[in-house]
Amino acid sequence: MKLWKLWLAGLWLGLAGGVAQAQTLDVVKQRGYLQCGVTTGFAGFSAPDDKGHWRGLDIDLCRAVAAAVLGDAEKYKAVPLNAQQRFTALQSGEIDVLARNTSVTQQRDTALGVIHAGINFYDGQGFLMLKALGVKSAKGLDGATICLQTGTSNENTLADWARANNIRYKPVVIEQYNEAVSAFAAGRCDVFSTDASGLAAIRASRLGNPDDYIVLPELISKEPLGPFVRQGDDAWLNIVKWSLMAMLLAEELGVDSGNVDTHAQQSTPAIQRLLGGSGNAGENLGLDARWAYQIIKQVGNYAESFERNVGQGSPLKIERGLNALWSQGGLMYPLPIR
Numbered sequence: 001m002k003l004w005k006l007w008l009a010g011l012w013l014g015l016a017g018g019v020a021q022a023q024t025l026d027v028v029k030q031r032g033y034l035q036c037g038v039t040t041g042f043a044g045f046s047a048p049d050d051k052g053h054w055r056g057l058d059i060d061l062c063r064a065v066a067a068a069v070l071g072d073a074e075k076y077k078a079v080p081l082n083a084q085q086r087f088t089a090l091q092s093g094e095i096d097v098l099a100r101n102t103s104v105t106q107q108r109d110t111a112l113g114v115i116h117a118g119i120n121f122y123d124g125q126g127f128l129m130l131k132a133l134g135v136k137s138a139k140g141l142d143g144a145t146i147c148l149q150t151g152t153s154n155e156n157t158l159a160d161w162a163r164a165n166n167i168r169y170k171p172v173v174i175e176q177y178n179e180a181v182s183a184f185a186a187g188r189c190d191v192f193s194t195d196a197s198g199l200a201a202i203r204a205s206r207l208g209n210p211d212d213y214i215v216l217p218e219l220i221s222k223e224p225l226g227p228f229v230r231q232g233d234d235a236w237l238n239i240v241k242w243s244l245m246a247m248l249l250a251e252e253l254g255v256d257s258g259n260v261d262t263h264a265q266q267s268t269p270a271i272q273r274l275l276g277g278s279g280n281a282g283e284n285l286g287l288d289a290r291w292a293y294q295i296i297k298q299v300g301n302y303a304e305s306f307e308r309n310v311g312q313g314s315p316l317k318i319e320r321g322l323n324a325l326w327s328q329g330g331l332m333y334p335l336p337i338r
C-alpha cells in the first residue's frame with residue numbers, strides 16, 4: 001500500500017476510534033439507562049437485598065451518575081463482575097462505569113485503557129481470622145494458609161509484604177468471591193486477606209458467628225477505591241468525577257436529601273451553584289442545570305450514603321476515619337464548584 005493510503009487509513013481509524021470513544025454520554029442517553037459494573041455481591045458496597053434490589057456505596061455512585069445524566073437514580077443496570085472480569089468489561093464497552101471497590105494504582109490508571117474518576121473509599125489491605133487461633137498481630141502469620149481472590153491487587157500486595165517481613169505463607173487463590181469466602185468459612189485456610197472493607201463485609205454477612213473472628217490490627221497497604229471509566233472520553237470522566245464530588249460537596253455544605261428543597265429555594269451562593277440556581281455547572285458538563293439537585297434529592301450526600309451502607313446504619317459499622325471530610329480529620333476534600 002502506498003504511504004499516503006496508509007496515512008489516510010490511520011487518520012480514519014484514529015477519527016473513528018476517537019468518535020466511538022467520545023460518546024459515552026450519548027450512548028447512555030440513547031439507551032435510557034446506565035450500565036454499571038459492580039461486584040457479584042459484596043455487602044455494603046454492591047449487593048442485592050432480600051428483595052433483589054442492589055444496595056451499597058458503589059451502587060449509590062451508579063445511582064448518582066444515573067440521576068445526574070438521566071434525572072432518575074433508578075435508571076441503571078448493575079452488571080455483576082468478579083475481580084478478573086472487571087477491566088475487560090469496561091474496555092469492551094459492556095459497562096459505562098466500573099464502580100466496584102477497585103483500588104487505584106499507577107498500572108491500572110495507565111496501562112489498561114482505563115482511568116479513575118475519583119476516590120469514594122480510602123481503604124487498606126488486612127487479615128481476618130478465627131480468634132481461637134490466638135494470633136494477635138500480622139507478624140504472627142508465619143506458616144499460615146491464606147485465602148485470596150484471583151485478579152485482585154491483594155495477591156501481589158500480600159506477596160510483597162510477606163517477602164519484606166520474612167513471612168512464609170501458603171496462598172489459596174480462588175476466582176469466585178462466594179467460593180473464596182465459603183472456603184475460608186469451611187476452614188480451608190486460616191486467614192482471609194483483602195481490603196478491610198471486604199473483611200468487615202465478610203464478617204458481618206457471611207460468617208455464622210462473627211464474634212468468633214478478628215480483623216488483625218495491621219493494614220499492610222493503601223487501597224484507594226474508586227470508580228473507573230475508559231480513557232479518551234474526558235466529558236464522561238468529568239461527569240462521573242463531578243457526580244461523586246457533588247455528593248461530597250453537599251455534605252460539606254450541609255445539604256442533604258431532607259433539606260435540599262429548602263436550599264433550592266434560597267441559599268448561599270456556593271449552594272446555589274451546586275443546585276443549579278446560578279452559574280453553569282450543569283451546562284459545562286453537558287447536563288441539566290439540576291444534575292446535582294437530582295443526585296442529592298434521590299441518592300443523598302456522601303455522609304448519608306456512607307452511614308446507611310457501610311457506617312452506623314449498616315451491619316458493617318465502619319467508622320468514617322480516613323473517609324471523613326478533610327475538615328473533620330479525614331481525606332475527603334471536595335473540589336469547589338465555581
Ligand SMILES: N[C@@H](CCC(=O)N[C@@H](CS)C(=O)NCC(=O)O)C(=O)O
Pocket residue numbers: 039040041042081082083101102103149151152153154176177194195198199223225
Ligand atoms: N481493591 C482490590 C480488591 C477488590 C476485590 O475484588 N475484592 C474482592 C474480595 S472482597 C471482591 O470484592 N470480590 C467480589 C466479587 O468478585 O464479586 C482490587 O481492586 O483489586
